[in-house]
Amino acid sequence: MGSALPVGREVLIPGELSVAIDEGGIRTASGMLPALLYTTDGLERHGQREMVFAVARTGAPAAGFPLTMARTVHRFAAEGRLVDAGDVSVFGRPGVDVDERVTGFVYADPPAALASTVDLPRPPLVALPLLGGETAVVQRFGHARVLALLGAQERYYPHPWWFRPGRAPVLDDAEFRAATMLSRAPAYNLPFLRVVHDGDRLELSVAAEELPALRDAMREAPEVCAYLPGLAGTPKTYVWAPGQSGPAAIVAPGGERATRLACNFLLIIRDATLGGSGRVAGEGPRPPTARQVEDGFAVLLTGAMHARLLQAVEAGRPVEIGLPGGAVRAVAFRVSDGSPEPAPAAEGPDAVNALPPTLLNGVPAATTMAAATASPPAPRPPGRIVLLTSEEQLRQATTPAELSDFLDRARRVVERLFAGVRHHTEELMVEFRLAPNRPVAVRIMARPIAPPRELLVVLERQLQALPPPAIHYTEVAFQLHLPIGPASS
Numbered sequence: 001m002g003s004a005l006p007v008g009r010e011v012l013i014p015g016e017l018s019v020a021i022d023e024g025g026i027r028t029a030s031g032m033l034p035a036l037l038y039t040t041d042g043l044e045r046h047g048q049r050e051m052v053f054a055v056a057r058t059g060a061p062a063a064g065f066p067l068t069m070a071r072t073v074h075r076f077a078a079e080g081r082l083v084d085a086g087d088v089s090v091f092g093r094p095g096v097d098v099d100e101r102v103t104g105f106v107y108a109d110p111p112a113a114l115a116s117t118v119d120l121p122r123p124p125l126v127a128l129p130l131l132g133g134e135t136a137v138v139q140r141f142g143h144a145r146v147l148a149l150l151g152a153q154e155r156y157y158p159h160p161w162w163f164r165p166g167r168a169p170v171l172d173d174a175e176f177r178a179a180t181m182l183s184r185a186p187a188y189n190l191p192f193l194r195v196v197h198d199g200d201r202l203e204l205s206v207a208a209e210e211l212p213a214l215r216d217a218m219r220e221a222p223e224v225c226a227y228l229p230g231l232a233g234t235p236k237t238y239v240w241a242p243g244q245s246g247p248a249a250i251v252a253p254g255g256e257r258a259t260r261l262a263c264n265f266l267l268i269i270r271d272a273t274l275g276g277s278g279r280v281a282g283e284g285p286r287p288p289t290a291r292q293v294e295d296g297f298a299v300l301l302t303g304a305m306h307a308r309l310l311q312a313v314e315a316g317r318p319v320e321i322g323l324p325g326g327a328v329r330a331v332a333f334r335v336s337d338g339s340p341e342p343a344p345a346a347e348g349p350d351a352v353n354a355l356p357p358t359l360l361n362g363v364p365a366a367t368t369m370a371a372a373t374a375s376p377p378a379p380r381p382p383g384r385i386v387l388l389t390s391e392e393q394l395r396q397a398t399t400p401a402e403l404s405d406f407l408d409r410a411r412r413v414v415e416r417l418f419a420g421v422r423h424h425t426e427e428l429m430v431e432f433r434l435a436p437n438r439p440v441a442v443r444i445m446a447r448p449i450a451p452p453r454e455l456l457v458v459l460e461r462q463l464q465a466l467p468p469p470a471i472h473y474t475e476v477a478f479q480l481h482l483p484i485g486p487a488s489s
Contacts, residue, residue, distance in 0.1 A: 007036070008069055009481035017042035017074045019067055026054070026162055035162050038066035039124065040073070043091045044115075044472030048077035048085065048126040052110060057155055062266075063165075065096035069105065069127065080395045085109045085125060086191025086230050096338035097128060098165040104135035106143050111161055115361065126161040133173020142189060144264040145295060146170065148239040148250060155443070157252040158237055158262075171241060179242035180294060182226050185267060191230035193264040194336065195297070197238075200329040201320075202290050202297055204266070205336040209451075211316050218310050223270045232262035233341045240264075240295035246448040247292055256453060260341070261289070265296030270306045288326035299331060309333060356385035365403075383411070386475035388431070397434070397476045407480060411460050414482055417455060423447040425484045430463060435475035442469050 007021040015028045018037045025032040036058040040050045053066035073083070083089065088106045095102035107125045113446070130138060130146070138146050147159035149170035153398075154160040177183050192210040196203045204215050217227070231237070235255025239248055249261055290299045305321050309331070312319035318334040325420060385396065387409070394403070414428060433441040442463045444456060 012067060013042070013074065013164075014072055017070060019070050021062075026056075028160075033162070033164075038063075038070070039120075040070045043074055043077055044121055045072075046077035046082075046282050047405055048073065048082045049122060050065065050120055050244070051107075051127050052124045052161075053127050056164040058165050060097075060098060060165070063096070065102075066100065066127075067337050068096075080137070083107050083125070084191070086189065088112045088130070088135065088143065089384075090139070092133055099129065099131070099163075100130045101169075102129040103132060104138070104409045106130055106135075106138050106146065108147060108159065108161065110141070126321070127160070128159075131167070131169045134171060135175050136173045137171055141176070141180060141187065142265060144190065144229060144231055144262070147231065148237050148264060148295065149241060151237070151250050152239050157250060157255075158231055158233075175242045180240075181298075182265060182267065182294075183437045185224050185226045187226040187228055187265075189228045190214065190217060190249055193227060193266075194232040195227070195229045195266045196232050197263055197297065197328075198291065199259050200327060202263075202266075202299065202328050202331045204331070204333045208335050211313060211436070213415070215310070218306075218313060221268070226262075226270055227266045229263065229266065229267065229298075233464070234258065234260040234262045235341075236260065237262040238264055238292075238295035244304065246295075247295075250449060255439060262439045263296045265271050267298040268306070269294075270297065270301045271301075274313045278293075287325060287418065288321055288323050288409040289326045290331060291326065292342055297328075301331070304447055306329075314429060321351050367417045368412060383480055383482040386479040386481065388479065389475070394476050394478070395472055397471050398469045399473055406466065406469045409466055410480060411482065413466070414459065414484075417462070418484060421455060422453070423451045423455070423484070428482045428484050430480045430482070431477065432463075432480065433475060433477045434468050434471045436471050436473070439465055445455075451484075 007023050009018055009020050011018045018041045020041060020101055022037040023038070024035060024037060026035050027033075036055050036057060038053040038055070040052075043050050051070065053063075053069065055063045056067070072089075076082075076352060085108050086106075088104055090104040091206055093103065094100040105127045107127055108122055110126045123421075128147075128150070151157055151159040153167070153170050154164070172285055190213070192206055194203075194205045196205070221227075235252045235258035236249045238261055239250050251258075286300055288300050288305060301321070308319060308321055312333050316335050318332070320330050320332040322330050410430065410432075414430070418425075423446075427447050427448075428451075430444040431443040433443075435441075440463065442460055444460055444463075446456075450456065
């Protein structure tokens with residue numbers, strides 16, 4: 001965040017509530033984003049953390065909704081109804097003045113450096129508008145899942161703390177509910193809980209003052225129950241959307257080599273057996289195990305194991321419960337001191353908190369590709385195209401021949417760079433955004449594991465340097481999905 005310049009202050013309730021308005025720039029993956037920051041002053045006297053509303057400048061009149069929301073939050077706080085990180089406020093359409101699609105707000109902790117002209121007694125809350133079904137998904141499946149998707153959309157780790165009017169929704173409510181396994185399980189929203197996958201361990205942690213709340217939740221939880229944690233502050237966070245075929249994570253700048261990944265849910269199945277009689281039809285008892293799924297973990301525990309975990313929570317002492325098989329060997333619990341994990345150091349003098357070019361880094365798989373040789377690559381399928389703008393818009397912007405030629409050149413760049421390189425990538429997704437009189441904009445994702453970082457840097461540069469097709473009138477966007485096999489032997 002660059003330095004903020006004060007614009008003014010709106011007095012909403014004399015002697016009670018005001019909002020400072022600052023103008024500044026937010027460093028993002030695509031450059032400096034002009035924004036207005038609205039910071040409340042007056043909520044703290046009612047025990048409510050002050051709030052920051054950051055809105056990207058679009059050329060439209062300054063947003064008025066932060067002033068309205070400040071009044072509403074102040075009224076609720078005076079009545080003793082407080083909100084904190086992970087909570088959500090819901091309201092009906094027509095949304096807010098800068099975007100009628102807004103259906104609610106989710107609250108999150110601010111970035112480490114937040115420029116403001118208000119002297120804050122403690123870190124404020126960031127209030128992030130949600131679009132359409134995003135609000136319903138936050139309510140049902142947890143705020144961490146949606147914030148991770150927002151981080152992937154804006155290429156900012158762990159999530160953006162500003163609102164960009166006109167942005168695309170990160171999910172469809174109906175599609176998300178139909179696809180996620182959590183639709184079949186009751187869930188407890190526990191934003192104070194941290195769940196981290198670290199190698200062969202799954203770690204649960206809470207601050208000491210939150211032990212009673214976690215204890216009560218575990219006592220009341222049914223045999224199959226999902227816990228929806230808060231953000232863990234790790235260098236990597238699992239991310240998932242319907243249609244995703246394997247595990248993936250967003251990664252903080254400098255965090256590519258970190259082993260700790262934040263999980264966005266924990267599904268606990270007690271007794272390590274399923275079905276009314278304790279077994280699945282036609283199967284024997286299921287052994288205790290932990291399996292990564294979507295952007296979280298499903299854990300099967302015996303009744304005795306769950307009892308040990310609950311006893312550790314009740315006593316506020318650490319415990320490590322071994323699992324007999326699988327990639328995760330133990331589930332551990334500890335009481336944290338509440339301090340965030342050290343942030344990874346991004347490289348370069350101008351490094352900012354923006355996701356690296358890999359954006360979605362695949363999680364390492366258990367397989368290893370064959371050793372590479374210098375022989376030519378085997379012929380690969382041409383891949384598939386996913387349009388992010390309508391076919392009509394694409395037809396107006398360019399011709400099929402020019403677009404086909406551009407895609408052929410992009411494929412050749414990829415094939416040439418991957419020839420003879422040892423890697424573990426099965427599929428590469430290259431997203432292109434083309435606009436009149438503008439260089440090619442590229443975003444790259446890989447699964448199940450990203451290629452070497454050096455290769456990705458070169459790949460991004462070469463794709464950005466491609467001469468674009470002639471584009472008229474409007475921006476177009478599409479994805480090129482390319483299967484990437486091992487180098488031939």
